[in-house]
Amino acid sequence: MEVLNTFFVAPFLDMGSDLIFLTEVIIGGMMAGIMYSLVALGFVLIYKASGVFNYAQGAMVLFAALTLVGLMERHVPLVLAIILTMGVMIGLAFLIERYMLRKLVNQAQIILFMAAIGLNFVFEGAGQIAWGSNVKKLDVGIPDKSFEFGGILLNSFDLFAACTAAILVAILALFFQKTPTGRALRAVADDHQAALAVGIPLNTIWVIVWSVAGFVALVAGIMWGGKAGVQFSLVLIALKALPVLILGGFESVPGAIIGGLLIGIFEKISEVYWGPAFGGAIEGWFAYMAALIFLMFRPQGLFGEKIIERV
Amino acid sequence: MTQERQFGNTILNVENVSLSFGGVKALDSVSFDVLEGEVRAIIGPNGAGKSSMLNCINGFYKPTECTIAFKGESHHQMETHQAASMGIARTFQNIALFKGMTTLDNVMTGRNLKMKKNFLWQSLYFGPAVKEELEHREAAERVIDFLEIESIRKTVVGRLPYGLQKRVELARALAAEPEMLLLDEPMAGMNHEEKEDMCRYILDVNEQFSTTIVLIEHDMSVVMDISDRVVVLDYGEKIADGTPDEVRANQRVVDAYLGVKHD
Structure with a gap:
């Protein structure tokens, strides 16, 4: 009985007793979640367009943030630094296409995955060789203040991040669904051979996708870097994107967002209300457990495309 | 085809296409031409190299040696993107759609x-x-x-x-409004009605848009009905080339399909 009470009754009673606090926890979770979504977006884009599970996305976030900070330390104005960093990310997209993807057309997914792991180390190493491995402060002028709104405590930086993510997603969703380029991207993701046959230039498409993923990495890098400082541990947030992807579905842009929000909320709620029962610090692994359980019921994710195989 | 059909110039000319996978020769210097506006069939037993031939024409495979001339432009090897933009479209044996x-x-x-x-x-x-x-x-x-x-x-x-x-x-x-359409077994796995529909569509395309058609097909009655000229491949070699009637009468074709008696 004691156990039942601590795990299944007490947490819910706690939730009900202070609704304002619960709202704050949920909002806090959503804010953290939207940051996960930003990273998950990068994964989804590349997965949609090349079927590669881009393990290097986290390293790309770190690399973009490091480049930006490095440029700013050399007194390059913010806007110019962002443009230059984007240029670097596009340049890298060209290199990745030329020296990695082009050699691996039509290879099995696992091969591409291994290549992505390799790429991850290249990014990590290159970033640190070029810009050093110290923790750096990134200040892009977004105010980081807390304020009260209707009795609920909010943070301006978090709100800014949430709006940025929302806009980014809206643009990407339109791009994928409505434009001919978006259609070509979906076509490449679906079937390389067929895409080649209708004359879609695979190489160009890949450069576009990796550039867009680089752009998303840069945005995520600015947000995460601004909040937590630019440091090596940014790479690890990529791992947090995994449960988000499992929840949202690997092919779905909206899925990455909703998945991120859900994971963020789950995490915070579990930490606050169930944490004490486990002795605290369950935030780190709870998301993975939730994703595992979810996987049993809906392996394609909330929004994943369920492709029916004819037997 | 009962009435006499008129065709234009040579739209596609492949010369000495050779292709091997490891030690296996899939194609051994095969040459043939396709005229503007005709329905050209490629037939042959399984593994004769028919699909490989189409793959060379639109650039999926890179033959070791050959010249492929499409609309008078000669290429040593085709690139898929190039083939598509020059007006070659195709379908696949095992459907390659964006599912x-x-x-x-x-x-x-x-x-x-x-x-x-x-x-x-x-x-x-x-x-x-x-x-x-x-x-x-x-x-x-x-x-x-x-x-x-x-x-x-x-x-x-x-x-x-x-x-x-x-x-x-x-x-x-x-x-894609192609000038030449490559069809790899467009009727495979279809029932009789579906086959008839497909034949009708192919002939309509050929007539209304004057699209040149190169098709691979196993159903002999279909091939003989709709094609103007037929190439026969066996073990990567061309063994016959001509009108359906000529091909049907060719002894090597009969042997390839029915087997040769060994005394």
Whole structure:
């Protein structure tokens, strides 16, 4: 009985007793979640367009943030630094296409995955060789203040991040669904051979996708870097994107967002209300457990495309 | 074909195509030509190299040595993108459609190469790009009407029955308004009615758009009915080339299909 009470009754009673606090926890979770979504977006884009599970996305976030900070330390104005960093990310997209993807057309997914792991180390190493491995402060002028709104405590930086993510997603969703380029991207993701046959230039498409993923990495890098400082541990947030992807579905842009929000909320709620029962610090692994359980019921994710195989 | 049909110049000329996979020779200096506006069939027993031949023509395989001349332009090897933009479209033996996309989207990808507005306009989906998209949408709808697949326009193709998927694939190829259409077993796995429909569509395409057609088919009665000239391959070599009647009478063809008696 004691156990039942601590795990299944007490947490819910706690939730009900202070609704304002619960709202704050949920909002806090959503804010953290939207940051996960930003990273998950990068994964989804590349997965949609090349079927590669881009393990290097986290390293790309770190690399973009490091480049930006490095440029700013050399007194390059913010806007110019962002443009230059984007240029670097596009340049890298060209290199990745030329020296990695082009050699691996039509290879099995696992091969591409291994290549992505390799790429991850290249990014990590290159970033640190070029810009050093110290923790750096990134200040892009977004105010980081807390304020009260209707009795609920909010943070301006978090709100800014949430709006940025929302806009980014809206643009990407339109791009994928409505434009001919978006259609070509979906076509490449679906079937390389067929895409080649209708004359879609695979190489160009890949450069576009990796550039867009680089752009998303840069945005995520600015947000995460601004909040937590630019440091090596940014790479690890990529791992947090995994449960988000499992929840949202690997092919779905909206899925990455909703998945991120859900994971963020789950995490915070579990930490606050169930944490004490486990002795605290369950935030780190709870998301993975939730994703595992979810996987049993809906392996394609909330929004994943369920492709029916004819037997 | 009872009435005498008139054809134009040579549209495709392949010379000495050789292709090997490891030690296996898939094609051994095969040469043939295709005239503008004709229906040309490639037949042969399993593993004769028919599909490999098509793959060389549109650039999926790079033959070791050969010249492929399309519309008078000679190439040592084709590139897929180049072949598509020169007006060669194709379908596959084991349907290569975008299974997660709708019929309409699949057909629209066939028009991708025709879209002239650059990528930036397209991604902004603004101004001229919208107008262009609408024009292409109209063209795609015409193809859809032509092949009578209006009712499945918005259906995700992975859910369609096999026969319809084959038709959608043909629609996607036609949407590119090709000058030459390569069909790899367009009737494989179909029942009698579906085959008749497909034959009708192929002949209609050939007649109405004067599209040159190169097809691979196993059903001999179909081949003999709809094609103007036939190439026969066996073990990667060309063993016969001519009108259906000539090919049918050829002893080597009979041997290849029925086997040779060894005393």
